[in-house]
Amino acid sequence: MEPRRPVIALRALRTTIAGSLPKPAWLAPPKQLWAPWLLDGALLEEGRRDAVRLALADQESAGIDIVTDGEQTRRHFVTTFIECLEGVDFQHKRTVRIRNRYDADVPVVVGPVVRSRPVFVDDMRFLRAQTQKPVKFTLPGPMTMVDTLYDNHYRSREKLAREFAAILNREARELESAGANVIQFDEPAFNVYIDEVKAWGIEVLEAAAAGLKCPTAVHICYGYGIKANIDWKKTLGSQWRQYEQTFPLLANSKIGQVSLECANSKVPLDLLALLKGKDVLVGAIDVATEEIETPAQVAAVIRGAMKFVPPEKLYPCTNCGMVPLPRPVALGKLKALAAGAAIVRGELGG
């Protein structure tokens, strides 16, 4: 039986988040990416689901329109998915450079990558049963998955990405059947490997989303507010124009929504005009600072973006995931996001 699927109400400036929220301190140590679980076995299973309920409650009480599970069931937005596949050795890691920015010990592709069982589909069913709101489910994008591994088998980034796209597509179709209203692929790598985005990145992303009837989204950002990313951003100059090359390609793609960072970023807002026809998830919350935005600050970002995106296609959002932030800060930012959108909606008379 098809699950009950709430309709995304047709109103202007519907709010959503990039994906992740901080985890409760009893589940994983706070303010850490990739934090280890503090529970195991059946307790971990129960704890993760309780954390999903809390993440939903925070979004609903703040007034967010399209909610997520806060990625409470994953340690990491890419590796938790890959851990569930065959063909990748997590025991003998190799050191590689991630997005040309920092070194990390990463798992090694040692044979054909295979998804022998659904990864997040049970999580999606649970999420669907907990809320009346439309839900978005996030998955890693194929290029970003390739970028977190050492490939000792395919020896071709494109070939491995195509394999991942086929796997992601099966997962995404099952997530849709389990009740997802939107499926988003996280592709921060699109801001780094621009030539590969042109050569095969968009086509492979479309393959991951092929056949989905629900809206599909791609999130492209400058990363979490961790030091390596903040240092990298300092090297990008006074205007960040990476999106200038990818947006026209995305505008011509089958992907329906694009999520990007606008709050406190040096992205010239006129680049949004390059996404004509697409839904745009405008980052109006900075995830690199613990300072909570005022609703007026959020409203100012939305008004700026509205010069280039009509309000019914503009979704106020966070710049990126909020997992590394303290929970009270993340909750404050959720409330500011909803309140800022409400200010501008009021100005529009809706």
Ligand code: ZN
């Ligand atoms: Zn991001």
